[in-house]
Every structure is written in C-alpha cells, then in structure tokens.
Amino acid sequence: MFENEYDVIVVGAGHAGSEAAAAAANxxxxxxxxxxxxxxxxxxxxxxxxxxxxxGQIVREIDALGxxxxIVSDKTAIQFKMLNKSKGPAMWSPRVQSDRMRFAEEWRLMLEQTPNLDFYQEMVRGLIIENGRIRGIKTSLGVEIKxxxxxxxxxxxxNGLIHIGEKxxxxxxxxxxxxxxxxxxxVNVGFESGRMKTGTPPRVDGRSLDYSKMNEEKGDAKPDKFSYSDQTKPLVFQKSCHMTYTSPLVHELLREGFDRSPMFNGRIQSLGPRYCPSIEDKINRFADKxxxxxxxxxxxxxxxxxxxxxxxxxxxxDVQFKALRSVVGFENVKFFRPGYAIEYDYFPPTQLKHTLETKLVEGLYFAGQINGTTGYEEAASQGLMAGINASLKVQEKEPLILKRDEAYIGVLIDDLITKGTEEPYRMFTSRAEYRTLLRQDNADFRLTPKSHAIGLASDKRMKRMEYKFNESDKMVNFFRETSVTVAxxxxxxxxxxxxxxxxxxKMFKVFSRPQVELEDILKFEKVQEYIANNDLDQEIIEQAEIQVKYSGYIEKERNNADKLTRLExxxxxxxxxxxxxxSMSIEAKQKLSKIRPVTISQASRISGVSPSDISVLLIHMGR
Structure with a gap:
C-alpha cells in the first residue's frame, strides 16, 4: 500500500501542505x-x-526558494496586475486572477511528477507521540504510518463548523x-488550542449578470509574471474582472437578517479576519458609508x-439572495452556492520555534491556518518552510531560518511565534520594517542562494539569478562611470x-533625479548601445533602474538592519x-518564560517586554 516508514508525513493538501510535501520530497x-x-x-x-x-512579495519569495x-500561478493565470505602481518599488505587489480548476489540476500534476512523494487519501484521526517525540499518524481506518x-x-x-444563518x-x-x-x-499532551472563523461569499452564475452596468477592470497592458524561472511566460490574452457597489437599499435588506445572523446572535464567538470582514460586519462597523x-x-x-x-x-x-439582487448588475442573479462562515481549531503559534517545529513535541511541525493565519500565500510560505526544516531535521542538518531583513516570510514567522495572534493574521507591507530591502523584484537575490545551498533551488535557477545579479550590477556601474553632455x-x-x-x-546622478524615469534614460544613444551590445532583457534593466533611483534608501535601510542584527x-x-x-517586570518574566525567545532581538519584540526589561536581561547575562 505504501512504505513502512517515511522521513516526512504531511497531513493536509491545501496550499501549505502542497508546498511542504514538494519541498521535503525535492x-x-x-x-x-x-x-x-x-x-x-x-x-x-x-x-x-x-x-x-x-x-505578491511572498509568492515571489516562495518561487525564489524553489x-x-x-509557477502554478503563472501557468493558470487569466489576468495579471502589478499593484501600487504609482508608489515606490518597495510597495509594488504582483497579483494574478487564477483559473480555479486549472490551478488545482496543475498543482496535482506537478506534485505527481515530484520524486520521493507518495499520496494517500484518508482522514488522519490521531498522532503517535512517544516520549515527547512524533512517531507517526493514525488514520480513520486504524492504519498507523510511521x-x-x-x-x-x-x-x-x-473540528470545522459551517454557519449559514440559523443552520x-x-x-x-x-x-x-x-x-x-x-x-x-x-490538547492531551499539553498544547493550548483556540477557535477562529473565516468566511466566503456566494458564487453566482455569470450568465445572469449584466456587466454593461459595471466598471470593467482590465489587467496590465504589459503583464509580468510571478516565477523567476523560464518555465513560464507572461500572459498574451487576459480576462477582465468587473466592479460594482452596494447601496443603502442593499444595506437595509442585509440588516433585516441580522437577528438571524450567527455573528450577531452569539452562535459564533470566535474572531474573524479584521482586514477581510464580512459584508454584515462592514455595514455594522462602517454605518456612515x-x-x-x-x-x-x-x-x-x-x-x-x-x-x-x-x-x-x-x-x-434568502437574505443573501434578496440583498444581492438589489446590487447594480445583479438584478437577475442566480446562485451557484450561498456564502458561509466557518469556525475551526487553531493553535496559538507562540508554541512554535522559528523552524515551525513545536516546542512540546520534537519532529512535529505546524503550518498554515492551524497557526492562526489567513490567506493562501501566508499558508504556502509556512508550508514551504516547515517542509524544508522537517527535511533538514531528518537529514540532521542545520535548519533554515529567515530573518526579518531577509524575507517577508521571515517577518511572518517571527511575528507569529514572538507575538502570537488572537485573530487571523494577514501580511501587510507595513508589518515589515525593512520593506525597501524586501522588494518583489529582488526575492531571487535574497533567497535563491540560501535555497541552492540546501539543495532545493536547482543549479539552473542559481545560474539564472547570478546572471541577472551580475548584469544589473554592471549596468549600475555603467551609469556611474558614463558621462553625458549638456547638449x-x-x-x-x-x-x-x-x-x-x-x-x-555622470549618468547615475542624472538618473537619480526623481523626475527622470527609465524611458528618459533610454533616449540616450549610449544606453541604447549598451543594452544592445549586452543583449539585456527588461528584468535586468528595471533592476538596474531600482538600484540607481533608490540607492540612498536601500543603503540606509541596510545599515539599520545591520545594527539590529547585532542583537540577533x-x-x-x-x-x-x-x-x-x-528587577524585571512580572509581565516580562511571564511572557519571556512562555515564549522562550532564542535571541535578545526576538525578546525585544515580545509585546509587554519593555526596553528596560531588555537592559536588565543583558546585564544579568553579563553583557
């Protein structure tokens, strides 16, 4: 049926599980x-x-790590947009609209082509834990797999529980x-658990909608892609999305059902995602809109x-249907299925190490919504890191831990295990103090060497990254060394x-001016000749542009990061x-004893631990 014992078993095949299984097997x-x-x-x-x-930055980092x-997002995209292009490159965020059925199909096909990976369809009902160490799993049929x-x-x-009105x-x-x-x-071995909730909208029949009454939302005129590899290409054709609005009438119709809503009548006690609220939560919290x-x-x-x-x-x-039929363009809408909320168990992530291994049970790792996060990307990145570290542990090698100045994934994991979360955690650029360093365009520079060193990113990936790095660096030096005339x-x-x-x-100085853009620099014959002679693609040219225009910001942030690294x-x-x-506060003692930070830097980020507590700790350690 399958092997007697595996190095790594991954339970669950969502975004976290799929990435974990692929990483460990690869x-x-x-x-x-x-x-x-x-x-x-x-x-x-x-x-x-x-x-x-x-x-989008997280997906780029996942790709850079192997x-x-x-790759799946690129192969199954129907629309591409680079969000926040009006802001600096630290804020640029790629996004694709996906073909849902093709996305799942492509993931399965890629996993089936991954060596060292077996599959088994059954519910896992329990874990085999002996002397504080994981030994395997138990399935609903009573099968034990080591x-x-x-x-x-x-x-x-x-323990998932779905809510639709009173049902x-x-x-x-x-x-x-x-x-x-x-x-x-x-829970029996000592873990603390809690409940969270999330929700989803109704799915409707597109044939019943009047798109002529809505605003058309097209993709980028020149679409990019997620993967740094040459396995995928940007979209040639794209499908439009559309936008419409609710109204006071829609809000009134929704309010009529509030007494039957599990959110307002007490049946749902757990917290949902703050930044992705339900429609009833929106009209209740933002009554003035x-x-x-x-x-x-x-x-x-x-x-x-x-x-x-x-x-x-x-x-x-019935309330969902009546309200949605009052939305412009939805007057004749037909439902495929109604929206619903779901409550489920999670485990506060302060019970984890930076590797995502649990502190209580050796060899057991948690990834995704079980850690209190929300979102495919957050889940996938945790799955990838858990799969990597589970494999490294089995192979008796040093773990891979990403720092806050190295990746959004590093920020995400550090936030979770250091601060915990009482509501579904979602990543934002504002959570990263080094976001000028953590851009979507340079994730390969930051992470591919680390992934290559542990045997995950291929030699081909590494060579491609080195070529891009070297050529963009040469182009920056060309700007530094080349003079331009007044005329x-x-x-x-x-x-x-x-x-x-x-x-x-020097061209570098001219290009550094905020008013001067890439299209202006490309008008210089010397630049045109340099690009032609070196056969440079758009990705390298844009990387050189960012390095020139934001060199001051990047250098300043790098210096700040280096200073804080000393505490790491x-x-x-x-x-x-x-x-x-x-002389340490009682709260600090309690928090530090519970979370058990690995470094002084991590200790300083724990909520309730003050700078004076850190000073006392340093003195006590003889520093």
Missing part, C-alpha cells in the same frame, strides 16, 4: 502527503487569485467533512461561475521641468530562568 526526503480528498489538492477555497499587497506557487517528522497543515478542517453543520469547507481527533490528541466595492471575479477561462469579492457573509441564504541631457531635463546641468555629469547574535540560553531576575 530535498530528498521520503515523503507521504495524506489528504481527505485527492481531487481537492491546493483547492482555492476562497477567492480565485494569488498575490496582492505584500502577498516552491511551486509562483514517520521521523510530521507536518500538520489542516486548514479550516479541525450549522460540521465541515472543513463546502461539500467536505471536518476532521476530528487531532486537536484532542494535541453608503456603499462598498464589490469585485466581480471570473473563476476561470471557460466556466461561468463568478466569485463576488467583498460580499463574504454568513447570513441566511544631450538638458532637452530631457527641460521636458521634465527639472533644473538643467551646466557641465557634463546575542543568544539566550535555552533554559534561562527569568524568575530569578528581581
């Missing part, structure tokens, strides 16, 4: 992926899109049963199913209403007794 570990439904691998349970603000999400490491990526399935029933998502037994096993945006998103190239982004709800289906420069500066130069100057180097002994420090 690193040479004998891996088993166990899921309740092989037909729903990497299912897009909510909106059919990948990327967005900060999330994960699959970027493993050296186990990665739990259960999503919304652990509630067990389920992990629409049409699929919940998973039982794992939470109980974990007369309308809210609704994004009408196609679910694929050929299907007529449409996702109503912005209308997440757990109201009774060829001033017409360009005058057109941009920028002060003219009075003598020949000050390690705290694993079993340090905080209670013996008399």
């Amino acid at each position: 690193m040479g570990s004998k891996t088993l992926l166990v899921t309740m439904s092989l037909q729903n691998i990497a299912q897009m349970s909510c909106n059919p899109a990948m990327g967005g603000i900060a999330k 994960g699959y999400s970027g 493993a050296k490491a186990v990665v739990l990526t259960n999503g919304t399935f652990l 509630q029933f067990g389920g992990g998502r629409a049409g699929e049963s919940a998973a039982y037994g794992i939470t109980e096993d974990l 007369e309308r809210h945006q609704l994004f009408v998103e196609p679910e694929g190239w050929n299907t007529v199913e449409v996702y109503v982004n912005g209308f997440s709800t757990s109201l009774p289906e 060829e420069t001033n017409p360009i500066l005058e057109a941009k209403e920028s002060a003219p130069i009075t003598q020949s100057d 180097d000050v390690k705290i002994p694993e079993f340090f007794d905080y209670e013996k420090i008399k």
Whole structure:
C-alpha cells in the first residue's frame, strides 16, 4: 500500500501542505502527503487569485526558494496586475486572477511528477507521540504510518463548523467533512488550542449578470509574471474582472437578517479576519458609508461561475439572495452556492520555534491556518518552510531560518511565534520594517542562494539569478562611470521641468533625479548601445533602474538592519530562568518564560517586554 516508514508525513493538501510535501520530497526526503480528498489538492477555497499587497512579495519569495506557487500561478493565470505602481518599488505587489480548476489540476500534476512523494487519501484521526517525540499518524481506518517528522497543515478542517444563518453543520469547507481527533490528541499532551472563523461569499452564475452596468477592470497592458524561472511566460490574452457597489437599499435588506445572523446572535464567538470582514460586519462597523466595492471575479477561462469579492457573509441564504439582487448588475442573479462562515481549531503559534517545529513535541511541525493565519500565500510560505526544516531535521542538518531583513516570510514567522495572534493574521507591507530591502523584484537575490545551498533551488535557477545579479550590477556601474553632455541631457531635463546641468555629469546622478524615469534614460544613444551590445532583457534593466533611483534608501535601510542584527547574535540560553531576575517586570518574566525567545532581538519584540526589561536581561547575562 505504501512504505513502512517515511522521513516526512504531511497531513493536509491545501496550499501549505502542497508546498511542504514538494519541498521535503525535492530535498530528498521520503515523503507521504495524506489528504481527505485527492481531487481537492491546493483547492482555492476562497477567492480565485494569488498575490496582492505584500502577498505578491511572498509568492515571489516562495518561487525564489524553489516552491511551486509562483509557477502554478503563472501557468493558470487569466489576468495579471502589478499593484501600487504609482508608489515606490518597495510597495509594488504582483497579483494574478487564477483559473480555479486549472490551478488545482496543475498543482496535482506537478506534485505527481515530484520524486520521493507518495499520496494517500484518508482522514488522519490521531498522532503517535512517544516520549515527547512524533512517531507517526493514525488514520480513520486504524492504519498507523510511521514517520521521523510530521507536518500538520489542516486548514479550516479541525473540528470545522459551517454557519449559514440559523443552520450549522460540521465541515472543513463546502461539500467536505471536518476532521476530528487531532486537536484532542494535541490538547492531551499539553498544547493550548483556540477557535477562529473565516468566511466566503456566494458564487453566482455569470450568465445572469449584466456587466454593461459595471466598471470593467482590465489587467496590465504589459503583464509580468510571478516565477523567476523560464518555465513560464507572461500572459498574451487576459480576462477582465468587473466592479460594482452596494447601496443603502442593499444595506437595509442585509440588516433585516441580522437577528438571524450567527455573528450577531452569539452562535459564533470566535474572531474573524479584521482586514477581510464580512459584508454584515462592514455595514455594522462602517454605518456612515453608503456603499462598498464589490469585485466581480471570473473563476476561470471557460466556466461561468463568478466569485463576488467583498460580499463574504454568513447570513441566511434568502437574505443573501434578496440583498444581492438589489446590487447594480445583479438584478437577475442566480446562485451557484450561498456564502458561509466557518469556525475551526487553531493553535496559538507562540508554541512554535522559528523552524515551525513545536516546542512540546520534537519532529512535529505546524503550518498554515492551524497557526492562526489567513490567506493562501501566508499558508504556502509556512508550508514551504516547515517542509524544508522537517527535511533538514531528518537529514540532521542545520535548519533554515529567515530573518526579518531577509524575507517577508521571515517577518511572518517571527511575528507569529514572538507575538502570537488572537485573530487571523494577514501580511501587510507595513508589518515589515525593512520593506525597501524586501522588494518583489529582488526575492531571487535574497533567497535563491540560501535555497541552492540546501539543495532545493536547482543549479539552473542559481545560474539564472547570478546572471541577472551580475548584469544589473554592471549596468549600475555603467551609469556611474558614463558621462553625458549638456547638449544631450538638458532637452530631457527641460521636458521634465527639472533644473538643467551646466557641465557634463555622470549618468547615475542624472538618473537619480526623481523626475527622470527609465524611458528618459533610454533616449540616450549610449544606453541604447549598451543594452544592445549586452543583449539585456527588461528584468535586468528595471533592476538596474531600482538600484540607481533608490540607492540612498536601500543603503540606509541596510545599515539599520545591520545594527539590529547585532542583537540577533546575542543568544539566550535555552533554559534561562527569568524568575530569578528581581528587577524585571512580572509581565516580562511571564511572557519571556512562555515564549522562550532564542535571541535578545526576538525578546525585544515580545509585546509587554519593555526596553528596560531588555537592559536588565543583558546585564544579568553579563553583557
């Protein structure tokens, strides 16, 4: 049926589980992926899109590390947009609208072509834990499968409960049963668990909508792509999304159902995602707003199913239907299925190490919504890191831990294990203090060498990254060393209403002016000749542009990061007794004893630990 013992078993095949299984297997570990439904691998349970603000950076980082999400997103995209292009490159965030069915299909095909990876369809009902160490899993049929490491990526399935108005029933998502037994096993060995909620909008029949009454939302005129590899190409044809709005009438119709809403009548006690609220939550919290945006998103190239982004709800289906029929363009709407809310178990992530291994059980890793996060991208990145570190542990190698100045993934994991979360955690650019360093355009520079060193990123990937790095660096030096004359420069500066130069100057200095853009620099014959002679592609040219125009900001942020890195180097002994420090606050002692930070830098980021507490700790450690 399958092997007697695996190096790594991954439980759950959503975005986290799929990345975890791919990473572990590609690193040479004998891996088993166990899921309740092989037909729903990497299912897009909510909106059919990948990327967005900060999330796009995460997908780029996953790709740079050798994960699959970027490649799958490119191969199954129906529209591409680079968000925030009007702002600096630290804020640029790629996003694709995806073909939901093709996305899951492509993920499964890629996983099936991955060596060292086996599959098994069944519910995992329990864990085999002996002497504080994971030994394997138990299935609903009573089958026991041994493993050296186990990665739990259960999503919304652990004791999942679906709510639609007054109705509630067990389920992990629409049409699929919940998973039982794992939470109980974990609580029995001492884990703390909690409940969270999330929701999803109704899916509707696109043939019943009047798009002529809505605003058309097209993709970029020159679409880019996620993956740094040459396995994918940018889209040639794209499919449009549309936008419409709610109204006071829609809000009034929704309010009529509030007494039947599980959110307002007390049946749902757990917290949902703050930054992706339900429609009833929006009109309750923002009562002064007369309308809210609704994004009408196609679910694929050929299907007529449409996702109503912005209308997440757990109201009774008749209330959902009546209100949605009052939205402009939705007057004759037909439902494929109503929206619903789902409550599920999670485990506060302060119970984890930076590797995503649990502190209580050696060899057991958590990734995705089980850690209190929300979003495909956040889940996939955790799955990737858990899969990598589970494989490294089995191989008795040093773990891979990304720092806050190295990746958004590093910020995400550090936030989770250091601060914890009481509501579904979502990544934003504002959470990263080094976002000028953590741009979507340079994720390969930052992470591919690390991935190559552990045997995940291929030699081909590494060579491609080195070529891009070297050529963009050479181009920056060309700008530094090449002079331009008054005659060829001033017409360009005058057109941009920028002060003219009075003598020949270096091109780097001219290009650094905020008014001067890439298209202006490309007008210089010397630049055109340099690009032609070196056969440079757009990616290298744009990388050189960013390095020139933002060199001051990048250097300043790098210096700040280097200063704080010194605190990362000050390690705290694993079993340090905080209670013996008399002059430290009680709250700090409690938080430090619970979270057990590895470094002084991590300790300083714990909520409730003050700078004076850190000073006392440093003195006590003899620093």
